[in-house]
Amino acid sequence: MAATPALLELDHVNRRLAGHPVLQDVSFSLQREDVLGLLGVNGAGKSTTLAIIAGVLRPDSGSVRIDGRDAIDDARSMRERIGWVPESVPLWPELTVIEALDACGRLRGLATSTRKAACERELARLELTTVARRLCGQLSLGQKRRVGLAQALLHEPDLLVLDEPGNGLDPVQTAQLRELIGMLRPKRGIILSSHVLAEVEAMCNRVVILHAGRVRHDAKLDGQHGGLDAQFRAIAAQPASAAA
Amino acid sequence: MSAFTIARIDLKRFAVRPFAWTLAGIALAMMAWQFLLGVSAFMHAQPTLPGPATGPGFVDAVVAPYLLNYIQLCLVIAPLITMQALAGERGAQRLGLLTASGASGTGIVFGKFAARLVFLWLLLILVATMPLVLAHATHPDWGQFGAALILTALCIAALCAIGIACSAFTREPALAATAALLIGEGLSLIDAGVRITGGDTGWLGYLALHTHLAPAMRGLLRSEDIVYFVLIIALALALAIRRVASERERG
Numbered sequence: 001m002a003a004t005p006a007l008l009e010l011d012h013v014n015r016r017l018a019g020h021p022v023l024q025d026v027s028f029s030l031q032r033e034d035v036l037g038l039l040g041v042n043g044a045g046k047s048t049t050l051a052i053i054a055g056v057l058r059p060d061s062g063s064v065r066i067d068g069r070d071a072i073d074d075a076r077s078m079r080e081r082i083g084w085v086p087e088s089v090p091l092w093p094e095l096t097v098i099e100a101l102d103a104c105g106r107l108r109g110l111a112t113s114t115r116k117a118a119c120e121r122e123l124a125r126l127e128l129t130t131v132a133r134r135l136c137g138q139l140s141l142g143q144k145r146r147v148g149l150a151q152a153l154l155h156e157p158d159l160l161v162l163d164e165p166g167n168g169l170d171p172v173q174t175a176q177l178r179e180l181i182g183m184l185r186p187k188r189g190i191i192l193s194s195h196v197l198a199e200v201e202a203m204c205n206r207v208v209i210l211h212a213g214r215v216r217h218d219a220k221l222d223g224q225h226g227g228l229d230a231q232f233r234a235i236a237a238q239p240a241s242a243a244a
Numbered sequence: 245m246s247a248f249t250i251a252r253i254d255l256k257r258f259a260v261r262p263f264a265w266t267l268a269g270i271a272l273a274m275m276a277w278q279f280l281l282g283v284s285a286f287m288h289a290q291p292t293l294p295g296p297a298t299g300p301g302f303v304d305a306v307v308a309p310y311l312l313n314y315i316q317l318c319l320v321i322a323p324l325i326t327m328q329a330l331a332g333e334r335g336a337q338r339l340g341l342l343t344a345s346g347a348s349g350t351g352i353v354f355g356k357f358a359a360r361l362v363f364l365w366l367l368l369i370l371v372a373t374m375p376l377v378l379a380h381a382t383h384p385d386w387g388q389f390g391a392a393l394i395l396t397a398l399c400i401a402a403l404c405a406i407g408i409a410c411s412a413f414t415r416e417p418a419l420a421a422t423a424a425l426l427i428g429e430g431l432s433l434i435d436a437g438v439r440i441t442g443g444d445t446g447w448l449g450y451l452a453l454h455t456h457l458a459p460a461m462r463g464l465l466r467s468e469d470i471v472y473f474v475l476i477i478a479l480a481l482a483l484a485i486r487r488v489a490s491e492r493e494r495g
Binding site: 051054055056057058075076079080082084086088090092094095099103104106107108109135151 | 246249250252253256257260261336337338340341342343344345346347348491492493
């Protein structure tokens with residue numbers, strides 16, 4: 001019997017931006033119900049990796065597969081299975097929360113009844129009901145992140161891609177985010193990027209450390225983090241040329 | 245479907261932002277002033293003009309120059325209203341969000357174009373309403389009026405498409421507006437030198453906006469003029485779609 005393919009599989013992915021190699025030979029995989037933390041210092045290539053997974057960027061070479069299917073050439077249909085929240089949470093500031101969610105539902109091609117139900121579900125799940133009629137431009141950063149997450153979850157994706165979800169959140173909001181990720185984990189895979197080790201340790205069961213565009217460490221988190229902390233520091237301290 | 249949704253989002257954003265309202269207010273005030281000046285000049289000149297059968301009528305003397313003035317104004321308005329369309333979205337990372345949400349390059353460009361065209365055409369309707377209120381007193385030539393209005397609408401669509409194309413190629417809205425303004429002014433003035441000296445404008449004349457607007461302002465709706473504007477629209481939108489579609493490769 002053939003083995004079940006990984007939910008997400010990156011194989012020797014390379015990407016250059018503005019003439020510089022940003023990702024070099026990046027390979028890792030993610031199983032359903034895994035929460036994978038992509039750890040690295042600023043400029044390590046985390047956001048580029050996530051944008052490639054989300055289908056927003058195309059790798060120069062290598063493959064990205066979702067459930068064994070090519071996600072590069074078939075990006076449009078694969079996007080239906082992915083929910084992506086970029087680091088800056090791009091929202092239309094002139095739209096209310098409910099209008100923004102409705103617009104995303106329309107773009108996803110959800111039917112009217114499904115879309116309305118999905119908006120209500122996500123407003124309730126992300127505790128946004130009280131701000132549903134407020135303009136996105138008037139929300140706090142934490143609320144904006146939750147709206148971004150609601151947009152990404154509207155179509156119930158199999159794979160959730162979160163770029164620096166903890167950035168700019170206060171301790172209470174960070175705790176809420178952890179709870180939320182725990183709640184979203186069943187039935188789907190989650191990949192999130194961070195440059196904070198403690199955040200990854202608290203939310204993830206697997207970690208991939210990227211440095212200068214290369215995977216330097218890929219392991220399960222088993223609760224014994226002392227070694228990982230030292231390893232991350234050692235990798236992060238290396239000059240980019242050493243990583244290459 | 246995604247084009248319709250994107251157009252809806254942008255129209256909603258126009259309705260909320262003061263920029264579009266301010267732009268519309270200034271444009272309408274300027275056009276009202278132009279219209280009053282035109283009517284006033286026509287009334288003063290009327291006693292000296294030949295009779296209605298041979299002389300220039302209300303459409304020749306007032307409406308045609310007035311619509312040409314609106315086109316001149318659109319050379320500025322169109323770049324201003326289109327500059328954020330794709331450049332601004334790219335800068336705010338919303339272009340990636342649209343792509344990740346399943347919108348195609350074609351859908352994004354058509355949606356952005358449609359929203360701005362609706363705005364500019366609504367403005368044209370309001371601008372055209374001013375001469376229409378005098379229709380009962382002036383016996384306008386409806387055929388000439390219609391031809392002038394159709395070509396004005398097409399010309400505005402072409403300027404809008406040029407603005408969208410310029411916005412697709414940069415991350416800086418100001419740069420997009422400047423490029424669109426230069427292209428629009430270029431098309432408007434390309435044959436000016438030859439025209440002033442009275443020479444044969446040749447292919448420069450074919451490229452010029454004036455060549456394709458003048459017959460319509462006299463009431464002549466020519467297919468070659470319609471094709472000229474449709475070609476500009478198609479070319480500009482095709483370039484914009486190509487650029488947006490290659491966003492995944494470029495990053």
